[in-house]
Amino acid sequence: MLTRSLSVSRARVVNSVLRSSRTQLSLPVLQVISSPSRPLLRFQSSMPDRRSNSRTQYNGNRNAMQKTEVSPDSPWYNLVSAFEDCVFQTLESSRTPIFRVVTRSGSRAPMDHSNPLFWDALNRAMKLYEELLESPELNANMVSRLIHLLHNGLRINRKDRVLLSRKPDYDSSAFSKEVEIFLCDSLRKISDDLLAGKIQIHSYGLMHLLTSFKELMLNEEAVRLWKAGSQKPELETLFMHSRVVGVMLPLLYEEGATFDEIKKLVDISSEVSESIHPNLSIGMIKVSLLAGEGETALETFRKLCEDCKRQVNFGYLVDAHLLFISTSKDLAIANSFFNKAINHEMPYRVKLQVSAVTSFMENIWNETKNFGSVQDVWVKALAFYKEESLGIGIFSSLNKTFLHIFFKNFANDKVEGFKHLSSVIKIYEDIKGIDEPFLNIMLTKCVIWNDSDVIAYMSKNFDLFSIPKTVITYRIFLKVLGSVDNATNEDILQKWYDLMNKEDQSGQRYIANADWAAIRDATLSWTSGKYSKLNTVDPEIKKVEQEKITDGRDILYAKILKTYAPYRRDNKQIAQYTKGMSYFYPNLPKLMEGIRDLDTSDIDIPEYQSLEYNPIDSDTLASLVNNG
Template sequence: MFRVAQQSQPLKGKLPNQFIPAKHIYNPHAAEFNSTMNQPQNNAMPINNGPVGQMNMMNGAPSQNQMNVDFMYEMNPNSQSMKDVPLNNSNSNNHKNRNNNHEGLYRNDSNKNSRGHQFNFKNQSRNNDSQNHNSNTSNNTSVSPNSPWFQKVCAFEDCVSQTLYMSQTPRRKNIKHRSEHPNSNANPLFWDSIGRAMGLYHDLINTPELNSDRVSKLVHLLHNGLRANRNQLTRMNKKPDYDSQSFHKEMTNYLCKSLREISDDVLNSKVELNEYGAMHLITAFKELLLFEEAVQIWKNAINGSNSYTSNIFLNPRVVGVILPILYDNGVSYPEIQTLYEKSSSMINYFHPNLSVGMIRASLSASENEMALQLFQKLCEESTEMKYGYLIETHLSFIGECKDLNVAQTFFDKALNDEMPYKIDLQVSYVKSFLRNIWNQTHDFNHIYQIWYKSSLHYGRNVNHGISSSLNDTFFDIFFENFANDKVQGFQTLQNLIQTYNNIKKIDEPFFNIILAKCTIWHDRTILEYIDKSYELYHIPKTIVAYRILLKSMGSVDDTSNVEILQRWIDLIRKSDEIGQRFIANADWAALRDATVTWTQANRDKGISGKATPPTPSPTPSPNSGMGNVNDADFYSHPAFQALNASGAFDDMGNDSSASTAVPSGASSPSAPVPLMKSQQLPVIDARLVLYLKIVKRYSPYCRDSRQLARLTTGTAVKYSVLQEVLNQFQTLEVSEIPIPELQNLKPTCV
């Protein structure tokens, strides 16, 4: 009944969906999927020199194991023909060994209480479905002036309906023109409306006026809030410093809490949703990366005692969202097909939402023939008003299809503007395409061509968030490819920098990415070259660059404590210059990686100052996710990137150790190394001593005592070398550690 789903890559020691505290611990393989779950719900220009300069254009020749794919679409109403779709290899036998003895994903309980709601989707035509929805919405939003809740219902309508209307993405009015997302969150009244709407929801929850349409509009508004928050974050020029309270982080948590509350109320039959609300609810949890929670909500809804809710969550609009999530969470492809057919039978027309979901699930299962057939049918059925579905599916073929020839064809057609619809080439799909190429072929020539073409496509005026996201994945692969060939890699890197500057003016994030990843070569000369490049290209350094420069000292052995201390002072001055009131966690982390992490790695290898430990990357290592495409897709997900930017991950790993007391002179289980007698110290421990001295000297500039505890006892939990000397912390002489003149940083922690 189940296939074995590979576990997701842990994120900073946590499960991937724990950037927001996980509500449920859910194992998709722990029970039969159809069981009742009633748990409580609390055109490429090659580089001129070096090997990359010899890269040839990809000629698109398919490999022996790939499909030879061209396209023919019957577009409606303007029919445009392309080539036919010969499918030379079929994946119909891919799942022969999977368990097909399944009973389905849902119960067929004829004794459920209907609560007066009966839906017969099969008897509705496409137009009637849309008309009936609009009619029902109009009828259900009216309220009698004699109702005791009239004023609050009107306030709810004003708060939700008007705000929702203003925040919706306008439809594409022209086939070849993009539509822009409204900048809803630029207006603080948008967020104020969300808060007031939830308050009115609480007031009206036990009233008949809070019907399925009103609740669904509220869910839609919350979903739009997530999108507005994400859109602003992904368009920022740099990640803000989120050691203080982050509006975006707090708003993400508030929206998630509100969505969870409404989902609980739906499952407990306190409120109801229509199919649009259910679709937005599941989609919102998907965009929060709470995939398992989305699955559990959907399962509980279809298996519950409320037949109305069960039917709603089996509606094609909802099933289209959940299908690929179910497959990624261990449900077999035959079961996916059964659910698709069940949901299709509820209507008498080809539903685009459902077909898009089935296409994405088929791509994940490498059932490319099925995916292409559905896409062709989707093209035949689509009108201009439904081109959004085609665009979404087109992007899925680029980023999610494992057949590289198919993905390449869709990529080229998007770049060459060969489709009747205008495609915004979302960077997350390009990143996924790059990882799929690398996983399957390790062909860096192909990787370079895709990166170069994409960079040209985005152009000189693309916002930093998009270009940085693409460059981050590209340089992950670049440094993996040249990890053991520093000489050739450095020559190629120099050529890449020149080439990129011809495409787009180099910005600071470009060098920040290179600086963070080139530590794999453990070469201070290369680090100094990148450091000087900021000035060479007239790029002012932000505090991010200062942090990376300090952090990178942990990747080289031939650096002195004097240099590390100077890097620290430079960072503190920059922190003070930008108005920080205390030393941020990210500043302390850079110091730790330059000292403690380096010391621990050398000690673990049993080498005195000659090992070359890897420096943790601020982004997932290529080696960590390359073996699992799902992991790579996860890190490429725009929602992950936005949430990471929001600061949602900042407190991860700050567990109970954060609340431990500041260390005193208590004895340590390990034999202490007397810090006051430097002649007895091994050379390898010199940086460790420097770390403790800087922490003690600058401890008054910590945010609070908990931050100081994390820097000492909390860090010692993860780095055993620190435990050996921590008991000497209070007696350290630190007067030789200078503190520059500061204007904004103030002693706040005594």
């Protein structure tokens, strides 16, 4: 068990009891009970089990959810009406189903993330916003709703990119990048207008604005915006609202604010705000955990529980619960919250995000190097997610972190690690059932042992468990040879043939970027890695060692590229994987200089059914690989 792995001095346990309140509301209260060592975390509640969580009360200013009334006689009437119709309809269709059920706005399914109408509407909304900037009718409600809509667009685009990472598509990736640029520009435009005094927004709109910058990994911009706004007298109250400050607390702490400064900011925000938004508690809990102030985090959580006067607050309790699992430096606290979640012992339903579990496993490993404790969490999480019937993506994220730690633990003990690997496979088979992503992750991670026999063993597992190999699997089998010293050029070439055959069978019309990247990693990356390890300062010794590194793999790459160039997506792709990589592979330019005369008679090309052959003359090819 995790707690047993901790030293006695560090195994301070938190003892808290969730009991039903004796007030009229009969809601839970968190009580911290002292003990000689440290309180033990225990949750109890006699309140009715409430498993449906929502945040309707705090998800936005209710006034902001009402359309703006404009006189038909106003010269801005048509523009305002067009803006309101566009934003309201698009915002409604892009909200989560849970939000719509709670707000009784219908049971329509959420808008398809790939629906181009959504992006057209979002673009139109921004154009209408710019036209209305000089209008006295453009109020805080309208702008706040627009920001909320942009935030929804950001989340939808992020989901698109996750899907594209699993199945890359050049055109879709380019569009997704354009969307991100549009969203960034739009958010920055609104931020500048706000600071310039051209517009007004509500705290709910500002919360979405700052959160959007945060989710775009633009933390510095979020901090700059907040600092600039909080220093303006006319905006100070808005920027110090508890809903807003709660979002900023972790960012400010990461930017260098001290824990005492954070506490003072919380006090000021509490005084300024008419009512304390749960965001403030969530932000304070996260900062406390980051700072190692577990007692403060628990006390804040206790107050948050006491403030849960309605069911709608429970979503924030879930957020706090997950923070204790993912962020707490006291592993006993994290373990207690984790166990309560997987055992369904809380009065609220904890949607156990896999990111919280993976962070917990990483924290265990970083703090204790106790692999047994990591595996214990992995097994429990597997069983929990299996019970919840969640998608394969959840299991893949969990397995990726677990197997990363597994191979770290056994990096220098291949024999013992290989034995333990069999038991890991058996555990996964018994709980979840073997799937392709699990084997793919294992295949990717096992290269740390630099052993072709291990890779052969992985290949047999696909047959053993009757798991069909997808294009992704074939790419991985090719790619991992770049980490195996005893792989021959024949091995690499055969894996390339296997990949091309699979692409053809799948109906692919051209060689994808991911295919070129796989052969690059198996050849050029291997040679480059060997050269980079030559750390001797003696030029003569270095020259001797360099001569031991054969350039056979590099030549193989050039041969494959020349032979299969007719199956390219376009000329730009060829330039990208030659001239475009010369900075990272210094030997590549010299190799490409001789591509015109390179003999490729030993490279075969079968007759493909789907891959399209588009001839390229030697002069064009030579120009692309040498000049870009």
